[in-house]
Amino acid sequence: MVTGGTLLTQLLNGLSVGMVYVLLAAGLSIIFGVMDVINFAHGEFYALGAYLAVGIAAALSGVTGGFWIALVAAPLIVGVIGGLTERVTIRPLYGRNPLYHILLTFGLVLVIADGIEIIWGTQPKNFAPPALLSGPITIAGFQYSLYNYFVIAVGALIAAGTWLALTETRVGIIIRGGSQDRGMVRALGIDIDRYYTLVFAFGCVLAAFAGIVLGAKQEVALGMGNAIIIPAFVVVVLGGLGSFRGAVVGGLGIGIVQTLTQTYVPALTGVIVYLLMVGILLVKPQGLFGNPEWQNHGGEEGDLLTGGGGGILDTTTRRYLAAALVGVLALVPLGIGVTYSSYIPNSLVLNVLVWALFALSLDFVMGYAGLVSLGHVLFYGVGAYATVMMAMYVTPVFWVGLLAGVALALAVAWFVGYLSIRVSGVYFAMITLGFAQLAYNLVTKFDITGGSDGLYTGYDATYGLGIGEVGQVSLLGDIQLFYYVVLALVVGSYLVARQIMRAPFGSVLQAIRESEDRAEFLGYDTVEYKRRAFMVSGGLAGLAGGLATINSFGVGPSFLFWLKSGEVIVMTLLGGMGTLYGPMLGAGAFLGLKEILLTFGESTPGLLGEVLSQWQGILGLIFVVFVIYVPEGLVSLPETLQARFGAGGGGGGESATDATDAEVSD
Amino acid sequence: MAILETHDLTKRFDELVAVDRVNLSVEAGEFRSVIGPNGAGKTTLFNTITGALRASEGEVVFEGEDVTALPSYERVRRGIGRSFQITNVFGGLTALENVRLAAQSIPSREMSVGSQLFRDKNRFDDVTAHAQRVLEDVGLGEHAETKASTLAYGDQRRLEIGLVLATDPEVVLLDEPTAGMGVEETESTMALVDDVLAEQTLLLIEHDIDLVMDVSDKITVLNRGSVVRTGTPEEVASDEEVQAAYLGGGHA
Numbered sequence: 001m002v003t004g005g006t007l008l009t010q011l012l013n014g015l016s017v018g019m020v021y022v023l024l025a026a027g028l029s030i031i032f033g034v035m036d037v038i039n040f041a042h043g044e045f046y047a048l049g050a051y052l053a054v055g056i057a058a059a060l061s062g063v064t065g066g067f068w069i070a071l072v073a074a075p076l077i078v079g080v081i082g083g084l085t086e087r088v089t090i091r092p093l094y095g096r097n098p099l100y101h102i103l104l105t106f107g108l109v110l111v112i113a114d115g116i117e118i119i120w121g122t123q124p125k126n127f128a129p130p131a132l133l134s135g136p137i138t139i140a141g142f143q144y145s146l147y148n149y150f151v152i153a154v155g156a157l158i159a160a161g162t163w164l165a166l167t168e169t170r171v172g173i174i175i176r177g178g179s180q181d182r183g184m185v186r187a188l189g190i191d192i193d194r195y196y197t198l199v200f201a202f203g204c205v206l207a208a209f210a211g212i213v214l215g216a217k218q219e220v221a222l223g224m225g226n227a228i229i230i231p232a233f234v235v236v237v238l239g240g241l242g243s244f245r246g247a248v249v250g251g252l253g254i255g256i257v258q259t260l261t262q263t264y265v266p267a268l269t270g271v272i273v274y275l276l277m278v279g280i281l282l283v284k285p286q287g288l289f290g291n292p293e294w295q296n297h298g299g300e301e302g303d304l305l306t307g308g309g310g311g312i313l314d315t316t317t318r319r320y321l322a323a324a325l326v327g328v329l330a331l332v333p334l335g336i337g338v339t340y341s342s343y344i345p346n347s348l349v350l351n352v353l354v355w356a357l358f359a360l361s362l363d364f365v366m367g368y369a370g371l372v373s374l375g376h377v378l379f380y381g382v383g384a385y386a387t388v389m390m391a392m393y394v395t396p397v398f399w400v401g402l403l404a405g406v407a408l409a410l411a412v413a414w415f416v417g418y419l420s421i422r423v424s425g426v427y428f429a430m431i432t433l434g435f436a437q438l439a440y441n442l443v444t445k446f447d448i449t450g451g452s453d454g455l456y457t458g459y460d461a462t463y464g465l466g467i468g469e470v471g472q473v474s475l476l477g478d479i480q481l482f483y484y485v486v487l488a489l490v491v492g493s494y495l496v497a498r499q500i501m502r503a504p505f506g507s508v509l510q511a512i513r514e515s516e517d518r519a520e521f522l523g524y525d526t527v528e529y530k531r532r533a534f535m536v537s538g539g540l541a542g543l544a545g546g547l548a549t550i551n552s553f554g555v556g557p558s559f560l561f562w563l564k565s566g567e568v569i570v571m572t573l574l575g576g577m578g579t580l581y582g583p584m585l586g587a588g589a590f591l592g593l594k595e596i597l598l599t600f601g602e603s604t605p606g607l608l609g610e611v612l613s614q615w616q617g618i619l620g621l622i623f624v625v626f627v628i629y630v631p632e633g634l635v636s637l638p639e640t641l642q643a644r645f646g647a648g649g650g651g652g653g654e655s656a657t658d659a660t661d662a663e664v665s666d
Numbered sequence: 667m668a669i670l671e672t673h674d675l676t677k678r679f680d681e682l683v684a685v686d687r688v689n690l691s692v693e694a695g696e697f698r699s700v701i702g703p704n705g706a707g708k709t710t711l712f713n714t715i716t717g718a719l720r721a722s723e724g725e726v727v728f729e730g731e732d733v734t735a736l737p738s739y740e741r742v743r744r745g746i747g748r749s750f751q752i753t754n755v756f757g758g759l760t761a762l763e764n765v766r767l768a769a770q771s772i773p774s775r776e777m778s779v780g781s782q783l784f785r786d787k788n789r790f791d792d793v794t795a796h797a798q799r800v801l802e803d804v805g806l807g808e809h810a811e812t813k814a815s816t817l818a819y820g821d822q823r824r825l826e827i828g829l830v831l832a833t834d835p836e837v838v839l840l841d842e843p844t845a846g847m848g849v850e851e852t853e854s855t856m857a858l859v860d861d862v863l864a865e866q867t868l869l870l871i872e873h874d875i876d877l878v879m880d881v882s883d884k885i886t887v888l889n890r891g892s893v894v895r896t897g898t899p900e901e902v903a904s905d906e907e908v909q910a911a912y913l914g915g916g917h918a
């Protein structure tokens with residue numbers, strides 16, 4: 001029975017969580033509206049606020065009012081850090097495609113998260129609200145947590161204050177106007193750019209504040225930023241990008257919907273929010289209160305920067321290099337026992353190959369058709385799940401599983417593409433993220449997908465020939481047959497993808513990336529082309545996912561976690577998007593560097609070792625530098641270096657003649 | 667017979683009526699210029715005819731078929747080609763590849779899935795030959811391998827005309843092809859248009875009436891979304907209402 005009392009409790013719970021969302025989403029939304037920045041790092045500023053507050057409160061233990069001092073001081077410090085971050089990292093990117101902000105702030109996520117871990121360690125922190133606010137309170141016969149009342153009240157106060165600041169002060173009015181229609185504000189002769197630092201810092205203050213109030217209610221732990229950022233995006237999308245009102249309504253709404261579903265429709269917990277997100281984006285992409293014109297304000301967007309044509313290396317040289325690389329990869333297993341253990345080929349290199357394939361699949365749509373998929377892990381995960389489930393429930397033959405994985409990934413890509421590709425730019429990115437999160441939450445719900453534990457199996461009767469288990473078919477000692485199978489599949493996929501890009505279909509994709517309008521007015525059904533490209537890409541990602549299950553002996557929800565989508569984007573850009581081979585090299589660089597950092601970190605004593613072990617943060621830092629200074633990726637480095645340091649020699653005229661190569665690089 | 671007609675074609679942006687019940691009837695082979703001051707609705711009219719924008723009301727009829735509801739790429743396939751007021755070429759690709767893509771468009775619908783996906787794009791001889799011919803025609807033969815974004819501005823405008831030409835259109839809509847050009851370039855571009863698009867029906871947007879006096883068969887004058895007058899250059903030039911519209915529109 002639903003009694004009035006419990007319903008009221010649920011509503012209040014929902015409101016208190018919702019208030020936290022409001023504070024987060026308000027900042028995210030204004031930052032997006034004014035600066036076009038999708039700030040993935042917002043969740044980390046939120047976590048940073050909570051940790052700083054813990055630190056301040058601990059330093060002031062004994063001082064009465066430590067909590068209150070922390071509640072004010074920590075957000076201000078985070079605001080300063082946020083302002084500096086904007087100055088140093090985001091500022092150089094204005095005028096580029098908003099994708100670069102996503103990428104950059106994703107790098108910042110890694111840096112800040114690891115920074116927190118280095119300073120505060122991995123143990124969760126207890127951060128209790130002061131005695132004054134703890135315990136229940138009874139109002140009009142209804143007993144409820146005093147602290148939750150406090151959260152609701154103070155959240156409402158800050159939201160109202162922000163609203164007043166946005167509507168009543170001169171700066172606020174400019175910012176609000178800017179977040180709804182930047183062009184208009186500029187037309188009035190106001191230099192909106194000057195306010196960016198302020199806006200970003202202010203958003204960070206709100207986020208930190210949210211982190212503190214929620215941290216004191218639950219706990220302050222690593223991953224709190226990762227856990228909140230995606231729901232916060234849902235709120236922003238629901239309310240409408242750039243709309244403060246939307247953030248308030250969306251935040252409270254999502255908070256209440258979440259708590260109510262948890263209590264009354266537990267089956268839908270975790271799923272409902274993403275269903276809402278996807279639904280809204282499909283029906284009304286601009287959200288409840290968003291400005292519909294956002295959809296087509298594409299005019300001022302910069303291009304995606306692709307990794308040129310290999311610049312100073314000519315086609316033949318590159319072909320030799322590629323052949324040499326494949327040759328070396330083929331020889332790697334021969335070193336087992338001589339120079340290294342079987343771990344290197346059978347685990348590390350294999351993992352690199354799988355991720356190289358995954359990165360290749362993303363580049364196929366992102367680098368060529370300009371489709372930024374933030375949820376590409378969906379296809380990787382679906383491929384992995386289908387492969388394992390086929391092996392467990394139908395037939396243990398690995399090939400059949402792999403085929404099923406590719407087929408299902410293709411089908412899902414068709415479905416997602418069918419629904420979403422007509423929605424442009426940022427909205428498309430968000431929809432793919434929503435679908436991926438939906439799948440992530442769905443697989444934990446069913447026994448058939450192994451719930452939150454996942455499914456574990458070997459692939460028996462390998463290769464359908466009855467010669468043993470995948471991973472157990474030895475060619476010689478520890479040299480495994482499957483190593484060569486994976487190598488052949490990955491190299492083969494690359495060759496196929498490259499051939500597609502040299503064929504009419506691929507040439508149209510490149511035209512779409514350059515100018516979709518123009519391609520459409522040459523008579524191409526660009527939406528259809530993009531859908532098909534998305535399917536090919538989904539199939540390749542599914543293949544990568546299926547292959548990945550060999551090494552992990554199965555599949556779990558982590559195969560669908562959004563951070564993986566982020567990592568594959570990092571690899572793609574790191575290597576050089578729009579080249580097919582660049583992202584594959586990027587995967588190698590990313591995972592290789594990770595391995596090196598981990599190895600050195602373990603063997604180096606003291607703080608340095610600890611810092612090195614935080615490989616994600618270091619990679620994040622490198623990535624941030626790349627986004628800012630080498631957006632065309634590793635493959636453009638030779639050219640960039642020559643341009644900067646090379647004495648005379650080539651000169652600038654080359655770029656023109658290189659263009660033929662650039663279309664499809666080897 | 668009219669090849670392209672519009673019936674009460676209307677396009678509204680909220681309250682603003684950018685194109686207001688426009689009726690056009692363009693004969694096959696005609697050179698029609700659409701002139702009017704800035705903001706008159708010329709580009710919007712083109713966008714509605716080509717399908718870049720959905721008409722609010724009215725119809726577009728091409729070769730007797732009502733194409734109002736068709737997406738723009740379908741209109742292109744039927745033979746309506748266009749250029750853009752702001753240069754719109756594939757900047758990262760070579761000039762030849764730009765035109766080749768245009769030439770590939772129609773034949774690609776007949777290609778098998780296999781050759782679409784896997785056959786080298788340069789091994790479709792008809793397409794490549796057609797592209798090369800068009801590139802010569804617009805005077806860019808020497809720049810075939812130059813990246814479009816590094817071409818001189820005037821050459822980019824020529825390339826844009828080449829893109830339209832290579833799709834083999836029946837009707838060509840050109841939106842201020844000489845925008846931003848100096849006197850000499852303007853003249854050579856107008857000569858080019860007159861030359862390479864001689865067989866097509868042409869609709870050309872210009873805000874400068876003097877430029878189109880000699881080449882047009884007929885001129886339609888647009889102001890505030892409505893047709894002020896359609897007639898031969900002489901008729902239009904001597905029309906008082908046209909002069910009023912032009913002077914009133916703030917255009918000298």
Ligand SMILES: Nc1ncnc2c1ncn2[C@@H]1O[C@H](COP(=O)(O)OP(=O)(O)O)[C@@H](O)[C@H]1O
Pocket residue numbers: 679682684702703704705706707708709710711
């Ligand atoms: N996408 C749009 N949204 C709103 N108003 C528009 C849009 N495109 C054009 N307009 C308005 O329609 C009117 C006609 O513009 P346009 O067709 O570009 O004129 P012209 O090409 O004759 O200079 C102008 O007032 C312009 O501001």
Ligand SMILES: [Mg+2]
Pocket residue numbers: 708709710751
């Ligand atoms: Mg115009």
